[in-house]
Amino acid sequence: MRAAAALLWWGLALPAAAQTLAESWFAAATAGPPACAGHGRRVHAGFERAGLAACRIDADGHVHVTIRPENQPINPSPWYGLVLANDGGGETAVTLHYDGGTHRYAPWTGQPGRPAARLAPQLVSLSEGGRAARMLLPAAPVQLLMAQPPETIEDAMAPFEARVRAGSLVRTIVGHSVARRPLLAYWHRPPAPRGTVVLITRQHPPETTGPQAFARFTDLLLADSAAARAFRAGHALMIVPLANPDGFVLGHWRHNLGGVDLNRDWGPFTQPETHALGQAIEKAAKTAPIVAVIDFHSTARDVVYAPPRPAAPDLGEAMLQAIAADLDGASIRIDRAHNPGSGVLKSWARDRFGVGALTWEVGDASPTDRTARLAEAAATALMASANARGQ
Ligand SMILES: [Zn+2]
Structure with a gap:
């Protein structure tokens, strides 16, 4: 009941066009070389509205992403956007490291053909006074992680x-x-x-x-x-x-x-x-x-x-x-x-x-x-x- 109510609320919250990304969108987003790869995972940032400065993947599959503004000084509204491909199955820990500014936008995730949704707040934890945000992404062959609902x-x-x-x-x-x-x-x-x-x-x-x-x-x-x-x-x-x-x-x-x-x-x-x-x-x-x-x-x-x-x-x-x-x-x-x-x-x-x-x-x-x-x-x-x- 609660899940249905939440779904309805988010369903109303967004323009319909922003909710679902197609399989073809993900295919295009992952077509180019990844920003980083390893241990069964690839991080892609070659798509419209992508946002990451650098990334690396630990031996345990933990993904570290550096988020940096376009130039400085800047009024901080740190944008991020990436597509994670995971061939190995299992969840993926992703930590956003903010180089300038602190975590502001609660993450959205999206998978092919499914409505984009906010990542549950209990799956996000902040450290270093908000300069790092660790989140746990669900097991999925490919998914979007973004600072706002996907929108072209x-x-x-x-x-x-x-x-x-x-x-x-x-x-x-x-x-x-x-x-x-x-x-x-x-x-x-x-x-x-x-x-x-x-x-x-x-x-x-x-x-x-x-x-x-x-x-x-x-x-x-x-x-x-x-x-x-x-x-x-x-x-x-x-x-x-x-x-x-x-x-x-x-x-x-x-x-x-x-x-x-x-x-x-x-x-x-x-x-x-x-x-x-x-x-x-x-x-x-x-x-x-x-x-x-x-x-x-x-x-x-x-x-x-x-x-x-x-x-x-x-x-x-x-x-x-x-x-x-x-x-x-x-x-x-x-x-x-x-x-x-x-x-x-x-x-x-x-x-x-x-x-x-x-x-x-x-x-x-x-x-x-x-x-x-x-x-x-x-x-x-x-x-x-x-x-x-x-x-
Ligand atoms: Zn403004």
């Missing part, structure tokens, strides 16, 4: 691509990453918009709960409800599901391929990603003024970074009040620090357009049903407030 670029784009096919969104390539990956924006453009709302996520590659809030939030704005239809009649939408595609594919902790934290580069615009996205926002503002910018992230706990309280209530303030009221202000922190010139998207948008721009940080372990409810409260408040202004 296609998975991240799938809900928006479906709407492009249905004709309700238009996709444009607004620029390219350092490695020339396309930066995609999805647009809703009514004939005579009063304003543009910008929704963006995944400046930081490992973050997963923030993108889940983003997905639910955008879903509601694009829904077939009366409020959403009224909102869309008066407002353009710019939706960016993956602001840092290189970092996402390469298993980065935080930065783009230029070694820069993109959310410290709004203003300087030294990187192609922020430059292109900034230009696209500026261009959108010429058609209809930017009225809200929401940038979805994840961190240790729920916090929303907001501008100082505005003289007249704006759309950002309406969303903030809905979020705070939903939880009675008890367990979510609202931080009104404004740091002009910090290179944070929220601060740049506030200074550039004078709008309620939010950085919405969802806790790494925040329950998905609660995150979904907060996203619903905020989206509902945004639409109600925006629709009221149009009357």
